[in-house]
Amino acid sequence: MSLLQSLKLTTPFLHGSSNLSLLSKTSAAALPSRPHQLTFLPPIRAMKSLQGRVVCATNDKTVAVEVVRLAPHPKYKRRVRKKKKYQAHDPENQFKVGDIVLLEKSRPISKTKTFIAVPAPSRTGAKSQEAAVGDLGIPLESQQA
Numbered sequence: 001m002s003l004l005q006s007l008k009l010t011t012p013f014l015h016g017s018s019n020l021s022l023l024s025k026t027s028a029a030a031l032p033s034r035p036h037q038l039t040f041l042p043p044i045r046a047m048k049s050l051q052g053r054v055v056c057a058t059n060d061k062t063v064a065v066e067v068v069r070l071a072p073h074p075k076y077k078r079r080v081r082k083k084k085k086y087q088a089h090d091p092e093n094q095f096k097v098g099d100i101v102l103l104e105k106s107r108p109i110s111k112t113k114t115f116i117a118v119p120a121p122s123r124t125g126a127k128s129q130e131a132a133v134g135d136l137g138i139p140l141e142s143q144q145a
Contacts, residue, residue, distance in 0.1 A: 050103040051120055054095045055085065063090045063117050065101055088117040095119075 052067035065086050070079045088101070089109050095101055095117055103115040 048105060049118075050086070050115070052086070052101065052103060054097055054099045054101060054117075057090070057093070057095055057097055061089060061091055061093060062113065063088050063095050063101070065103055065115075065117065067103070086115055087112045088115040089113050090117045 050065075050067045052065040054063050055066045056064035065088050066083055067086060068081050068083050071082045072078070073080050086103055087110075088103050089106070100120045102118045102120045104118055106114060106116045108114050109116075
């Protein structure tokens with residue numbers, strides 16, 4: 001019974017330390033047999049979402065989004081901008097040219113559309129300006145009259 005409790009409470013490689021007695025080879029009868037439990041794990045997706053700017057919104061329920069990323073130049077190793085256009089699904093036709101959107105990977109909707117356009121959080125600095133005034137709690141000289 002003490003062996004079972006020690007197996008439950010301590011596991012090898014827990015916090016970087018391992019119990020050498022547990023790592024040694026033991027007979028199969030000494031270890032308790034667990035039924036194999038299947039648990040559902042979501043698939044790991046490498047490219048979950050991208051951010052880009054809408055460059056074309058003339059088609060119905062479709063927007064063309066240009067995603068810009070920085071990649072090293074193969075010869076000069078300087079970071080250069082790489083642009084790629086993706087077709088994304090816009091079910092309510094809510095995006096206009098110039099809007100910043102997030103592209104979320106989904107099932108293929110058509111031959112070229114595998115992303116859904118989602119509104120991106122606003123990148124305006126209104127919150128940061130308000131926070132800068134109230135950071136120290138001291139009014140600025142320009143505000144003193």
